[in-house]
Amino acid sequence: MPSRNPFTEPEQREPIEGDFFAQEVNLANRNHGIALEMLRHDVTPIGMHYLLIHFDVPYVTEADAASWRLEVGGLVERPVSLSLEDIKALPSKTLRVTLECAGNGRGRFKPRMPSMPWLLGAVGTAEWTGTPLRNVLDLAGIKPDAVELSCHGIDRGFDRGNEHEYGRSLRPEMARHEDVMLVWAMNGQPLLPQHGYPLRMIVPGWYGMASVKWLNRIEALASPYQGYQQVGTYHFRTQANERGTPITTMRVKSLMVPPGVPDWYSGARLVEAGPVTIHGRAWSGAATPIDHVEICIDGVWHRAALEAPAGPYAWRGWRFDWEATPGSYAMACRATDAAGNTQPLEAAYDRGGFGNNGLHRIEVFVR
Ligand SMILES: Nc1nc2c(c(=O)[nH]1)N[C@H]1C(S)=C(S)[C@@H](COP(=O)(O)O)O[C@H]1N2
Numbered sequence: 001m002p003s004r005n006p007f008t009e010p011e012q013r014e015p016i017e018g019d020f021f022a023q024e025v026n027l028a029n030r031n032h033g034i035a036l037e038m039l040r041h042d043v044t045p046i047g048m049h050y051l052l053i054h055f056d057v058p059y060v061t062e063a064d065a066a067s068w069r070l071e072v073g074g075l076v077e078r079p080v081s082l083s084l085e086d087i088k089a090l091p092s093k094t095l096r097v098t099l100e101c102a103g104n105g106r107g108r109f110k111p112r113m114p115s116m117p118w119l120l121g122a123v124g125t126a127e128w129t130g131t132p133l134r135n136v137l138d139l140a141g142i143k144p145d146a147v148e149l150s151c152h153g154i155d156r157g158f159d160r161g162n163e164h165e166y167g168r169s170l171r172p173e174m175a176r177h178e179d180v181m182l183v184w185a186m187n188g189q190p191l192l193p194q195h196g197y198p199l200r201m202i203v204p205g206w207y208g209m210a211s212v213k214w215l216n217r218i219e220a221l222a223s224p225y226q227g228y229q230q231v232g233t234y235h236f237r238t239q240a241n242e243r244g245t246p247i248t249t250m251r252v253k254s255l256m257v258p259p260g261v262p263d264w265y266s267g268a269r270l271v272e273a274g275p276v277t278i279h280g281r282a283w284s285g286a287a288t289p290i291d292h293v294e295i296c297i298d299g300v301w302h303r304a305a306l307e308a309p310a311g312p313y314a315w316r317g318w319r320f321d322w323e324a325t326p327g328s329y330a331m332a333c334r335a336t337d338a339a340g341n342t343q344p345l346e347a348a349y350d351r352g353g354f355g356n357n358g359l360h361r362i363e364v365f366v367r
């Protein structure tokens, strides 16, 4: 643990190789991924959905929720302050959305940025109930000279010496997209504290960082938002101090449910010889459908069968029937979307550990 004061002498983190640091393990204990066997569920059971929380989960009681306000100000015709009741009275809908953390796979890059050391599991699918954000924006009347809307949570902390509340921005045309939502329920239940109770955003098709939790303030801005979570991070960068490319929509990706039973420590899989169905999920960003999924078993690629789609933003189930004979096998899966994007064998290196959509590979022993 640091012996210097990280608030007055912020660290310059550099990519590293080798064992995970205790700080990374601590982050991994707070922010868990989905267990891969849970990929069998069309909708991830609450509690198995992945979590990414930068600072502390705010302490919000039911009484706090009853007096919660969402303030919309800045370049608006009429600043508004809405209670949850006001927001819930607006037209509501439920949307099934697959969310993935942009840092998913960070721990698989070599070298890796010391941060949340995701391997594979920072993804999940939930049914979110709320109202389109534009219903609230229309109450305030966003002025035409607003170039971005910044959206703020109540959680606050430091990163690399920058003190900030968690905040992200969207361009007005994106914020007004009919499927960008303000939500108060997940899988038909009130949001859990860790998922943003009592109010959060969901930006379908984008990596998770845009879906601000514990939302209480929206500001219409005359110039682009400069918050740390907008410009200091969540950019594709190969070098420090590079401006980079802002991260937005999810890259095409697929995962398998590991077949058979695991070895507790290594996670290696033991499968009995005979017919085995391999199940998995595939998704892409920006409402781009999955076109096909392939599975590689011992160097031979096969087409998987796709299950019925479950909406423009939900992952697609797939399966492959395999006749397992004794031996050891390397398996991998690869998805291609309708725009022709395919997962790379190895993801392009990113210094911050973002956008790793390299193949999911597993080793299977057949007895
Ligand atoms: N206020 C706030 N919103 C936040 C975050 C946060 O730390 N604070 N993390 C973001 C990130 S990086 C992700 S991936 C998603 C994760 O949402 P979940 O924990 O509900 O799965 O929330 C986003 N919204």
Ligand SMILES: [Mo]
Binding pocket: 052, 100, 101, 102, 103, 208, 209
């Ligand atoms: Mo994330």
